[in-house]
Amino acid sequence: MCWSAEADLLAGSAVVGLGVACLSRVRRPRELPLAVLPLLLGAHQLIEAVVWLSTQGRIGAGPALWARTAWVVIALPVLPVLVSAGVWCAAGGPASAGRRRRAGFAVLGAAVSLLLLAAVLTHPVTVRAHGHALTYGTGTPWTPVLLTGYVLATVGALLASGDRLLRLLGRLTGAAAVLAALLWRLAFVSTWCALAALASVVLLRWVGSANQVGLSWAGRLERP
Secondary structure: OOOOHHHHHHHHHHHHHHHHHHHHOOOOHHHHHHHOHHHHHHHHHHHHHHHHHHHOOOOOHHHHHHHHHHHHHHHHHHHHHHHHHHHHHHHOOOOOHHHHHHHHHHHHHHHHHHHHHHHHHHOOOEEEEEOEEEEEEOOOOOHHHHHHHHHHHHHHHHHOOOOHHHHHHHHHHHHHHHHHHHHHHOOOEOOHHHHHHHHHHHHHHHHHHHHHHOOOHHHHHOOO
16 A cells, blocks of 8 residues: 555556556466566555545545455455465476475465455455555454465465565565554555565566576576
């Protein structure tokens, strides 16, 4: 998230542009789950611009409900399974200890996503402005446990990817998660805009690098 509707609109539009560029570079189907992430992150920020408007009473109840629910669905059930499964798909190649480890993260991501989806479907989604950030809630008592699994599935999968750029993305994501929690407690600003932009740039380079080098993912990922 960004600190205002206007900031979300500008940042989201820029990230959507990066997402289109990223998808245009895809040459192998197994790259698609990760390559679509920038476009999804950009759309996510554009949706949050509408959420900001809802907290200011500038839109009706119907669009406000749609926006906050769409934001939470992308952030909670969709991202952990997309990232963890995307890393596993990108790996390709024969079975190996590394590939089995990445498959484990994908299973964890799928399990966390299902539980978070159930929470979203069975509890009302709420949102409130907290300084220069937004606080979302689903009312489920298991949120801390589920979010721990969420971080393990996403950051863990990226760090275990075996690819230099994806490991960099994992380190950036892990650091951003810690920083975002701190800034939220200070009611300052979220790091989401910066993280989405950085992640999109890294993924754009990742797709281009995979095609430019012309090596199979199996060879790239098992390189020491």
